[in-house]
Amino acid sequence: MKLLKIVAALALTAQIANAAEPTEGGTLRLIAQPEPPMLMLGLNQQGPTQFVAGKIYEGLLRYGTDMSVLPGLAQSWTVSEDGLVYTFELQNDVVWHDGEPFSSKDVVFSLSKFLPEVHPRARGVMGHVKDITAKGANTVSIELNAPFPAFLQSFEVSSAPIVPAHIYEGTDYRSNAANETPIGTGPFKFDEWQRGSFIRLVKNDQYWQDGKPYLDEIVFNVVPDAASRAVAFETGKVDVLRGGDVEYFDVQRLAALPDAETTNAGWEFLSPITWIQFNLRNEPMNDVRFRKAVWHAIDREFIANAIWMGFADPADGPLPASSPFYKENLPAADYNPDKSRALLDEMGLTPDENGVRTTVRYLSLPYSETYIRMGEYIRQQLREIGIELEVTQTDVGGWAQSLGQWDYDMTVNLLYQYGDPALGVERAYVSSNLVKGSPSANVSGLDNPKIDKVLSEAGTATSTDERMKLYAEFQQTVVDEAYFGYLVRVNFPTVYKTKVRNLVGSAIGLNDTMADVWIAE
Amino acid sequence: MNRLSYLIGRLVKGVFVILAIGVLAFLVIRLVPGDPVAVIAGKSGAVDAEYMDNLRQKLGLDQPLVVQLGIFLKGLVQGDLGQSYRQGAPVSAIILERLPATLLLTLSASAISILLGVLAGAMAARRRGTWADSAIGTLALLFYATPLFWMGLMAILLFSLVLGWFPAFGMVSADMRYEGIRHVLDVLHHLIMPMTILGLFYMAVYARLTRASMLEVSEMDFVRTARAKGLPESYITRRHILRNALLPIITFAGIQAGHLIGGTVLIETVFGWPGIGRLAFDSLLQRDYPVLLGIFIVTSAMVVIFNILTDLLYTLVDPRIEVNK
Numbered sequence: 001m002k003l004l005k006i007v008a009a010l011a012l013t014a015q016i017a018n019a020a021e022p023t024e025g026g027t028l029r030l031i032a033q034p035e036p037p038m039l040m041l042g043l044n045q046q047g048p049t050q051f052v053a054g055k056i057y058e059g060l061l062r063y064g065t066d067m068s069v070l071p072g073l074a075q076s077w078t079v080s081e082d083g084l085v086y087t088f089e090l091q092n093d094v095v096w097h098d099g100e101p102f103s104s105k106d107v108v109f110s111l112s113k114f115l116p117e118v119h120p121r122a123r124g125v126m127g128h129v130k131d132i133t134a135k136g137a138n139t140v141s142i143e144l145n146a147p148f149p150a151f152l153q154s155f156e157v158s159s160a161p162i163v164p165a166h167i168y169e170g171t172d173y174r175s176n177a178a179n180e181t182p183i184g185t186g187p188f189k190f191d192e193w194q195r196g197s198f199i200r201l202v203k204n205d206q207y208w209q210d211g212k213p214y215l216d217e218i219v220f221n222v223v224p225d226a227a228s229r230a231v232a233f234e235t236g237k238v239d240v241l242r243g244g245d246v247e248y249f250d251v252q253r254l255a256a257l258p259d260a261e262t263t264n265a266g267w268e269f270l271s272p273i274t275w276i277q278f279n280l281r282n283e284p285m286n287d288v289r290f291r292k293a294v295w296h297a298i299d300r301e302f303i304a305n306a307i308w309m310g311f312a313d314p315a316d317g318p319l320p321a322s323s324p325f326y327k328e329n330l331p332a333a334d335y336n337p338d339k340s341r342a343l344l345d346e347m348g349l350t351p352d353e354n355g356v357r358t359t360v361r362y363l364s365l366p367y368s369e370t371y372i373r374m375g376e377y378i379r380q381q382l383r384e385i386g387i388e389l390e391v392t393q394t395d396v397g398g399w400a401q402s403l404g405q406w407d408y409d410m411t412v413n414l415l416y417q418y419g420d421p422a423l424g425v426e427r428a429y430v431s432s433n434l435v436k437g438s439p440s441a442n443v444s445g446l447d448n449p450k451i452d453k454v455l456s457e458a459g460t461a462t463s464t465d466e467r468m469k470l471y472a473e474f475q476q477t478v479v480d481e482a483y484f485g486y487l488v489r490v491n492f493p494t495v496y497k498t499k500v501r502n503l504v505g506s507a508i509g510l511n512d513t514m515a516d517v518w519i520a521e
Numbered sequence: 522m523n524r525l526s527y528l529i530g531r532l533v534k535g536v537f538v539i540l541a542i543g544v545l546a547f548l549v550i551r552l553v554p555g556d557p558v559a560v561i562a563g564k565s566g567a568v569d570a571e572y573m574d575n576l577r578q579k580l581g582l583d584q585p586l587v588v589q590l591g592i593f594l595k596g597l598v599q600g601d602l603g604q605s606y607r608q609g610a611p612v613s614a615i616i617l618e619r620l621p622a623t624l625l626l627t628l629s630a631s632a633i634s635i636l637l638g639v640l641a642g643a644m645a646a647r648r649r650g651t652w653a654d655s656a657i658g659t660l661a662l663l664f665y666a667t668p669l670f671w672m673g674l675m676a677i678l679l680f681s682l683v684l685g686w687f688p689a690f691g692m693v694s695a696d697m698r699y700e701g702i703r704h705v706l707d708v709l710h711h712l713i714m715p716m717t718i719l720g721l722f723y724m725a726v727y728a729r730l731t732r733a734s735m736l737e738v739s740e741m742d743f744v745r746t747a748r749a750k751g752l753p754e755s756y757i758t759r760r761h762i763l764r765n766a767l768l769p770i771i772t773f774a775g776i777q778a779g780h781l782i783g784g785t786v787l788i789e790t791v792f793g794w795p796g797i798g799r800l801a802f803d804s805l806l807q808r809d810y811p812v813l814l815g816i817f818i819v820t821s822a823m824v825v826i827f828n829i830l831t832d833l834l835y836t837l838v839d840p841r842i843e844v845n846k
Contacts, residue, residue, distance in 0.1 A: 027696045034803065037607035120572050174579065174609055195618055196795025198695035219695045223793045227674055231682050231689040397560045397808045404559040435570045439559055 022214050022518035028500065029238045030510075031229055031245055032199060032220035039190065039199070040179040041161040042110070043118050050158040051242070052220055054511040055201055056097075057184035059157035060088055060107065063507040065265050067322070067419065069152055070506070073107070073162055073185065074140075083147035083462045090138045094208045096164050097189045104134035109165035111142070118173055125154045125423070147462045150420035156269060156508055159418065187213035187515040197222055207515065214518035226368075230254060239500050239519075242510055243267070243492020247369050248309040255495050264311070264491040266509015270416040270424075271320035272492070274312075276378065276485030277403075277413045281445040284358060285409060289347050291482040293340040294410075295333040297381045302335075304488045307373050312488035317475045318425055320489055324464070325421055325471035330479050333486070340385040349386070357386035363402055363411035364393050374412060374487070403439040412487070419507075421471060422459035429478065430455055446483050524836075528829065535825035539818060543597055546817040547590055550810055557606050557808040558582060580606055593814065602818065603811040607804075612815035616797060620819070622692055623796030626788070627781035629712065630719040635774060637720070638727025643763060645728065646735035647754075657728060665725035673718050673791035680714060687714045690793030715792040719785065723777065730773060734766035741765075767838055775831030778823070 032048050041053035060074040069077075074088040094102035112132045115122035128148045133141050144151065154160060162185065167178045182190050187209070188201035199220040203213055221238060223229045230246045232238045233254055246254065255262040276294060278285040285291065300314035313321070317330045349357040362379065365371045379389045389410070394402070402408050418424030427433050428442055430452050435441040451474060458470035478484065494510060496503055502516040558577050577583045581592065596603055602612035645657040664672075681689035688694065692711050699707045738744065739762050747757045786798035797816055804812040835842045 029696055034806075037605075037807070038609060043609075123572060179609060194693070194695075194795065195615070196622070196799060197692055197793075200695060217696070221691060221695060221793070222795070223690045224790045224799060225674075225690075225793065228677060228690045228791060228793060231677055235681055235685065235689055237689060394554065395806055397556075397806060398554045400559045401554055401556045404556070435573075437556075437559060437570065437573050 022501065022516075023520065024214050024518070025216050026214075026519035026521065027217040027219055028215050028240070028514070028517060028519065030218060030220050030240050031223050031232070031238050031242070033223065033229065033242075033245055035196065035222045035224075036199075038179060039182045039193070040163075041158060041182075041184075042114055042163045043174060043179065045119070045121065045158050050508075050511045052199055052201075053161075053182065053184075054157050054186075054508070055188040055218060055514050056182050056186045056190055057157055057161040057163070058186050058513065059155045059160050059162060060090075061152070061155040062512065063153070063156060063269055063419065065268050065504070065507055067153075067268055067324075067507055072155070072157070073102075074155075077152075079152065083149065084144050086142045086144070086151060087135075088140045088142070090140065091208050092138065094185050095206050096166075096185055097183045097204060098164075098167075099206075100164065100166050102162075102164075102185055103137045104140045105137075106165045107140045107162055108132050108134050109169055110162045111140075111160065114163050114168055114173060115160060119160075121418070121423075122154075122160050124427075125151070125159070147460050148422070149462060149464075149467065150422035150459065153419035153423060156419070157513075158508070158511065159423075187513050188215075188218055191217075209515055212515040213513075214516070215514070218514065226250075233260075233495065236497075240494065240496040240503065240510070242494055243311075243490075244368065246495075248307075248311055248493075251311065251493050251495060252309060255493070259498050260495055261498050262493050262495050263504055264493055266494060266504040266507070266512075267490075267492050268320075268322055269419050269507035271322060272414055272416055272490045273315055273318070273320065274374070274412060274414050274487045274490060275315070276487060277408075277411050277444055278484070279406060279409050279444060280483065281406065282360075282409055284347065284349065285360070287347060288481055289343040290349075291485065293343040293385060294382065294387070294485055295482055296336045296339040296343075297385045297387075298333075298378060298485070298487070299335040299381070300333070300487060303374060303377065307370060307377060308488060308490065311493050312490045315486040315489045317479050317486060318429075318484070319421060319471070319475060320417060323417075323421065325458075325468055327472040327475040330475060333479075333482075337381075337385050344386060351386045355386055356388045359388040359390055361409040362389035362391050363399060363408040364391055365399055365412045365414075366393070366395055367414070371412060378412070400439040403443050404437050404441075406436065406443060406445065414490070421474075422455075426455050426459065429474075429483075444483065448477075448481075451477060524833070528833075531829045531832070535822075535829065538825055539821050540594070540597070542821040543594065543814065543818055544590065546814055547593055550813055551586060553805075553808075556582075557810065560808050597818065602815040605804075605809055605812045607807050607809045607812075612811045615800070615812055616815050616819055619795060619797045619800045622794060623785060623789070623798060625708075625712065626715055626719065626794055626796060627778075627785060630716045630723065631774070631778065631781060633716065633720040634723035634727055635770075638724040639731045639763075639770065641724070642728040642731025643735060643758065645732045646739070646762075647758060649736065654732075657732075661725040661728045663725075664721045665729070669718060669722055670787045670791050672721070673715070673788060676714050676718055677791070687711070692793075692795055715788050715794055719788050726773070726777075727770065730770055731766065734769050735762050738762045738765045764838065768835065771831055771834050771838065775827050775834075778827040780824075 032052055034048055036046060036048040036052055038044050039049065039053045039056065041049060041057045058073050060072050062070040062072045064070055073091055073094065075091045076089045078087045090104060096102055111126060116126045128144050128151065129142055130145045131143045135141050164183050167183055168176060187204050187207045189204045191200045191202045193199045201218045203216050207213060223232055226246050229241065230250050233241050234257065241254065254260060278291055280286050304312040304314050316332060317327065319326045344357050351357050364375045379391065382389055403411060415428060416424055429446055430442060431447040433442040434447065454470050454474045458467050458474065461467045461470060494504065499520045501518050501520055505516050506512045557580065558573050581589060605612055605615055608615060641657050645654040648654050677689050680687045688711050692708055694707055744757060744761055747761050785796060786802050788794065789796045789799040801813060801816045
């Protein structure tokens with residue numbers, strides 16, 4: 001018995017030692033799904049591109065899982081008291097993958113020329129900038145037109161990747177031949193890409209963080225079928241499954257494998273939320289009573305537990321619960337079909353002989369089986385209260401076009417919130433973003449001067465208390481008016497082999513550099 | 522000489538067929554709802570109108586459809602298939618990179634399906650009405666009727682997950698960096714499952730076709746004459762029946778060869794095989810029109826070429842057929 005205890009203690013000590021001391025070497029085998037169209041992160045920010053290229057390129061800053069600001073290519077930063085001037089001190093001894101030295105020139109070029117031309121999100125953020133100047137080789141100073149506190153949340157690698165000026169300056173960025181062999185400053189260098197098969201990155205021996213990265217190689221396998229991806233993990237051909245790689249009904253089974261672990265961390269920056277999107281231009285969606293009727297017909301607990309298999313929480317409003325601006329105790333959208341019926345009665349929408357009060361079009365979002373099931377559930381629930389959905393089936397391309405052309409009545413959408421509400425949330429609510437043609441603009445047709453004003457003030461207020469007050473007002477208004485049918489906040493699960501350590505270390509999770517990841521053999 | 526001028530005539534006709542298919546495909550693709558710029562914008566988060574207009578202009582999508590068609594045809598005549606919207610690379614390079622994988626899979630699957638299918642069909646015909654005939658017929662029906670992707674998934678579960686004999690996906694072990702003969706063996710190891718599943722489906726067709734065709738030929742007068750002459754049965758089967766029964770099989774093989782190039786989407790998806798079937802599917806989802814059109818052109822060119830080869834093969838198998846008729 002005593003011996004057993006000693007053995008157990010030894011094993012525990014070994015485990016602790018193991019956890020504390022990373023070992024070098026090894027290949028991490030991942031899945032890139034779907035295959036990214038390119039790896040030049042400045043030109044393409046699709047999810048898979050961020051995942052792969054996030055190891056090649058770096059941003060000025062990183063963000064912890066608590067959304068704290070961490071050093072990236074900038075080792076320190078200061079913000080002037082009036083909130084107008086941001087000064088970044090860059091890391092020393094950084095070199096590009098082709099051996100050229102990195103300097104403030106690259107940062108100025110990326111932020112003032114490259115990104116505003118080709119990067120849709122950075123374009124918006126850099127619109128706040130009055131002037132960017134290099135103060136010596138290692139310092140960059142950015143002056144804003146007006147205070148914009150979300151600015152410090154805008155430098156994560158996919159939001160503002162720093163690209164090499166010596167390769168791109170004076171060229172046509174999109175057709176530059178170097179896009180095929182991306183050159184960054186990150187811990188891993190591009191090695192080989194056999195399209196349709198795999199992408200391989202290798203260790204950057206000249207990485208500016210001494211002793212890192214630990215891994216020799218990262219291989220991203222292209223495995224187009226979800227069932228095959230599950231088998232690939234089970235047979236040990238890949239080490240990690242990202243959220244969405246396998247259907248949620250498979251996750252629990254795979255997570256229960258003896259050598260597997262699961263985490264929900266690493267989605268704090270994007271904090272995805274799903275909602276029912278109404279086209280507020282059309283009847284009867286323009287009536288708050290109709291929208292509330294839809295709210296009360298849907299059981300969010302059911303969606304979270306039975307459709308997302310527990311990898312989601314019911315959403316009660318527009319902001320993630322992890323946001324510092326999240327307002328607690330918003331009026332709950334309780335599941336109560338009787339309330340729905342009463343509201344529809346009040347509108348004068350009475351049932352015909354088949355029990356149908358009204359018919360609206362529903363544009364199905366075909367991201368995965370889970371979204372299709374969610375659509376089926378919503379249809380079934382609304383039929384209960386007499387709203388008949390006429391479902392349009394299409395693929396993601398068709399869905400995006402219908403949404404961008406405002407040619408829909410109701411659909412389900414997934415929104416990434418990009419850290420600060422001024423960056424990711426505002427775009428869906430303000431009238432200045434009523435842009436036809438873009439599925440990610442304000443497509444619902446929401447045009448409320450009160451919301452415009454509150455969001456504009458909240459975006460520029462320098463005091464956090466003031467911002468909290470304004471965002472609280474915003475949350476109250478949109479929930480009262482039920483402009484969107486908030487469904488669930490998704491906690492995408494990452495399933496990985498126990499031997500993989502330090503996998504998730506920041507708010508962008510698997511999209512981060514992976515400089516700290518190591519494999520315990 | 523006859524054969525050469527025939528060949529040239531067929532090739533010229535083939536070029537017009539491909540051009541016609543190009544125009545048709547161009548128009549059909551544009552009928553599908555979906556705007557490539559909206560797809561790109563939808564994946565990028567916030568996008569302003571000016572950005573989208575710029576992108577549309579860069580891709581040439583701001584031009585009237587007729588002008589776009591003209592640009593496409595002009596390029597096509599010059600052998601230029603344009604640039605991919607998504608990857609920014611030349612379409613021809615993208616397709617050429619993926620074509621060998623598809624050819625390896627389809628040609629090897631064709632080879633085993635023809636070989637085994639004709640053998641099985643011949644055996645069933647010779648032993649008509651016996652248990653062997655029934656067994657071959659039943660198996661052929663089973664393989665023919667079972668959906669390919671389902672067979673593929675079941676094979677992965679059995680041979681990868683349970684038995685661990687074959688890899689579940691891909692064409693190479695990317696993490697192993699094999700070279701030379703090890704690399705060839707690695708590719709073969711990955712090839713066996715998708716090739717067999719795809720082969721079994723077509724084998725079933727060949728077996729049924731061969732059996733029916735051979736039974737028909739074996740009723741003919743010249744076979745009866747051969748038997749009356751006292752020739753051995755195996756000789757009659759080989760030299761008289763099978764050779765004459767091959768014509769419909771060659772016809773089918775010609776049609777199927779073109780079909781195979783584009784028809785492997787499911788197998789390529791289930792097994793993660795990096796061929797052009799999957800490239801076509803991905804390009805459709807992404808509304809990457811130039812790549813999609815390029816694949817149509819390449820596939821139709823294959824069909825034209827295989828058809829010409831089939832016709833030439835007829836003349837070798839059956840000397841009574843002349844090329845200029």
